[in-house]
Every structure is written in structure tokens, then in C-alpha cells.
Amino acid sequence: MASSFERDITGRTEVPDVVVSRLPQYVRTLSQMLAEGVQIANSQQLGEKLQITPAQIRKDLSYFGRFGKQGRGYRVDHLLEELKQILGLTVTWNVAVVGVGRLGRAILNYPGFTPDGFQLVAALDDNPSVVGQEVGGLLVRPVSQLSEVIDNFQVTIAIVAVPIAYTQTVVDRLVDCGIKAILNYAPIMPQVPEDVNVRSIDPLLSLQSMTYYLANGLSPEKEL
Amino acid sequence: MASSFERDITGRTEVPDVVVSRLPQYVRTLSQMLAEGVQIANSQQLGEKLQITPAQIRKDLSYFGRFGKQGRGYRVDHLLEELKQILGLTVTWNVAVVGVGRLGRAILNYPGFTPDGFQLVAALDDNPSVVGQEVGGLLVRPVSQLSEVIDNFQVTIAIVAVPIAYTQTVVDRLVDCGIKAILNYAPIMPQVPEDVNVRSIDPLLSLQSMTYYLANGLSPEKEL
DNA sequence: TAGATTGTTAATCGATTAACAATC
DNA sequence: TAGATTGTTAATCGATTAACAATC
Structure with a gap:
């Protein structure tokens, strides 16, 4: 004790x-x-x-x-x-996808997460013309119901695929709902309390560091 | 000198x-x-x-x-x-996308690379039912024409979005064609000569390291 | 037992940070 | 000139690697 x-x-x-x-x-x-x-x-x-x-x-x-x-x-x-x-990969983690634009759709239809114990259980969007659609087998719900959805589906991880202008707001709301793990696809590093984990998927940064080596005729030192 | x-x-x-x-x-x-x-x-x-x-x-x-x-x-x-x-971000870099499945389509339709000087100039796939289609404004060409496409369009960067089983083969062919910068979306680290730059976009690895902190009730030490 | 490979400590390496002289 | 902030060196920190006793 x-x-x-x-x-x-x-x-x-x-x-x-x-x-x-x-x-x-x-x-x-x-x-x-x-x-x-x-x-x-x-x-x-x-x-x-x-x-x-x-x-x-x-x-x-x-x-x-x-x-x-x-x-x-x-x-x-x-x-x-x-x-x-x-x-913690012996249990199933329930994941919500926030943002059902082109990127969100691709994520919802991507079969690669599920076999490894990440279950996409909810999709949310703000756009009234998207809410109510079925994407990747999930009904798209309004972001206004975020807190209820997170509770009902026991969501512990969020994937954020909203436009850059909305990202920080969405992340703030997720944090308020008690989410402690966020995978962010916007080209921005959202600010979160230190007990919240954010990882960003940011292919542009990868491209922009590779051009350094191309432009200068150099080789990488073999990192990650 | x-x-x-x-x-x-x-x-x-x-x-x-x-x-x-x-x-x-x-x-x-x-x-x-x-x-x-x-x-x-x-x-x-x-x-x-x-x-x-x-x-x-x-x-x-x-x-x-x-x-x-x-x-x-x-x-x-x-x-x-x-x-x-x-x-090297003051010039335009010509990029080819290899693999026009769901992920490749999302990439070809993603508008985020172009404003920063990365021009998607070619799309390639092996599937005869995909070749000939127009995706993201580009005609999908057969991978068999890889070398010609790279030459004709002056491609210096490749984005690889093919199934894991084909990734290493495609990467090998790109390397043979003189490509020195590859952005890979398959969950595998392709082997390349040391003068070639590969960056992998691997959201599953990000999720799997976040669960460590969730499962053990810990906070990250604030990295990248 | 002899051989092999772990688990761990100590040495090395490299990146981050602190401190400060140079200088705008 | 006085104040501020850079550019750079030296100190610190932390991660990687080498080495080897423990032990299977």
C-alpha cells in the first residue's frame, strides 16, 4: 500500500x-x-x-x-x-475517430488497426451532411455528442483527423472527456496536459527533412 | 576544388x-x-x-x-x-505515388503536400483494373513503366503505398531507378542502400506505444 | 563439463543545456 | 552607452555500446 x-x-x-x-x-x-x-x-x-x-x-x-x-x-x-x-496489447482498445473527411474515411476503412487489438467503435463529425452517414460500418455521430459517445463505447483512444483550424479545440474537448491517448493527423502539435499522450502523424515533416539530403547531395546517418 | x-x-x-x-x-x-x-x-x-x-x-x-x-x-x-x-524547400520536388489502393487514393487526393513544394506528378499501380483510371487528376500507369515514368516526370521522391508483401520489391525497383528518398506507408522497414533515405509512416507503432502508458497508468516523459 | 548467451555494470558516445564573451 | 540576445564553448545529462561475470 x-x-x-x-x-x-x-x-x-x-x-x-x-x-x-x-x-x-x-x-x-x-x-x-x-x-x-x-x-x-x-x-x-x-x-x-x-x-x-x-x-x-x-x-x-x-x-x-x-x-x-x-x-x-x-x-x-x-x-x-x-x-x-x-x-497492454492483450486487451482490446476502443478507438473513436473524430473527423470524417477524406482522411477520416481512409482511416475508418483501413483494416490495419483492428487485427492488433484496436477496435474502431465510433466516428464523429461536425458537418451535418456527414452526420448520419455510415462509414466503415459505423454511424457518424455529431461531435456535440462526444462525451456521451466516449462513455457509452468506453473509448480510451482518439484519432483526430479534422482540419488544422479545429484540431486544438477538438483535442481540448477530448482531454475534458478524460481521453489520455490521441493520435493526431493534423500538421500541428496540439498542447495537452502532461498526463495526456499525443502522437502526430505528419508525413510533410518527413518529406521536408528528406529534401535536405537530396538538395545537399548527402546521405542520412541511418536513423530510426 | x-x-x-x-x-x-x-x-x-x-x-x-x-x-x-x-x-x-x-x-x-x-x-x-x-x-x-x-x-x-x-x-x-x-x-x-x-x-x-x-x-x-x-x-x-x-x-x-x-x-x-x-x-x-x-x-x-x-x-x-x-x-x-x-x-531545399525553395524548389518544387516531383513525387510519384506507387500503389493506388485506398491509401494511395487518399494520398493522391490529399491537398497538403502541394502547397509546400511537393508536386504529385505520377501514380502507378499493378492492378490492371486500376491502371488507366484517373485519380487525383493523374492517370494511373502500370508499375512496369516505373523507370520511364521516373525519367519522364523527373521524379526524385517516391511515396510507397502498396501492401506489405510487395513493399520491399517496389522499394528495390525504386532504388534501381535511382530514387534516393522514399516515404513508406507499409508497416515494415524496407532495407535500402545507405545513400537512400526511407521514412516510414506507421500509425500502428504510435498506438502501440501509447497503450503502454494507458495500460500502466503512467504519463509520457514528453518526447517529440 | 564446455560453450554460449544472458543480464548488468562500467565506459563511451553524442545530444542537450548552461554559461558567458562577443556584439548589436 | 546600457541592455539584450546571439553564437559558441564547456558542463551536464542520458542513451548506446562494450565487456564480462553469472548461469543455463
């Missing part, structure tokens, strides 16, 4: 974000290996697939426990399950 | 990738300020907008030159132009 209280005060883990951000890649690689029938993998082999040093893989895993056997390596199925557990 | 030869041998700048990746964000913020009529900005003000320390902004800029005036700050229009020049 005292110790769990202590965790609450600090409100923070010691696991660096950069480590957390690598775990989904480990999950992906391990899933592939499992599908290929590989039973055991060592850090050397994982490192080759992931373009990461074996030392880094072992260090990353060591933040969460001891999952390998000396002299052998890691059981692929076991490590995969452990990492899924750590990342 | 000797010194330019030297640059060629090293084939590499000393500017860290992480610095280059911040420049497009500086450009975005400066563009906003310019639109708002702000004429002068100091590193303190820029830092607040970008959530970056003033010291880092000055350090980043110092890799490329001296753009400010002591005691004053930076002229917004001037710094913006310099950064655009450095990033």
Missing part, C-alpha cells in the same frame, strides 16, 4: 520513452518469427532483423524483467507474450 | 540527423509567425512555441550559419528563407 502510493506520487516510470517506443517493433519482429515457425531467438538474431545492437535489445528488455536463458536465447512465443502484456 | 573534393570523399555532413529533423518544425513555426505579421523573434520566443530550449534553437541554427543579431533576435522572414533554402 505504501509502495503503490509512492508510485503514484512520482507519477513516472524510470523506463525511457525511447525504450518504450522500440517495444512495438520488437513485438512486430517476434510475431513475424513466430509465424515463420522460429522457436528460439537470441539478441544477436533479433538485432540483425531490427538493425539494433544486441546489447541494446538486452538492455531494453532488462527494464522489464529477465525473459531469456543464458546460453540459449529467448523463446519467441514467450517473449512475444511478455512484451504484449507490458504494452 | 580540393576542398569540394574532400567533401565528396567523406560523403557526409557533420550536422546530426536529429537537428535536420527539427528544421521543418522551425520552418512551420516561422511561417505561422510570418502570417501573423511577426517581424522579429528571439530564441526564447521560438523555444516557447516549439517546446524547445532557446539554447537548442541557437545551437541548431549555428550548424548552418549566423542568422541573428545580438541584442535583437532573428528577422522572421529572413530566417524562414534561409531555412527553406537549407532544406
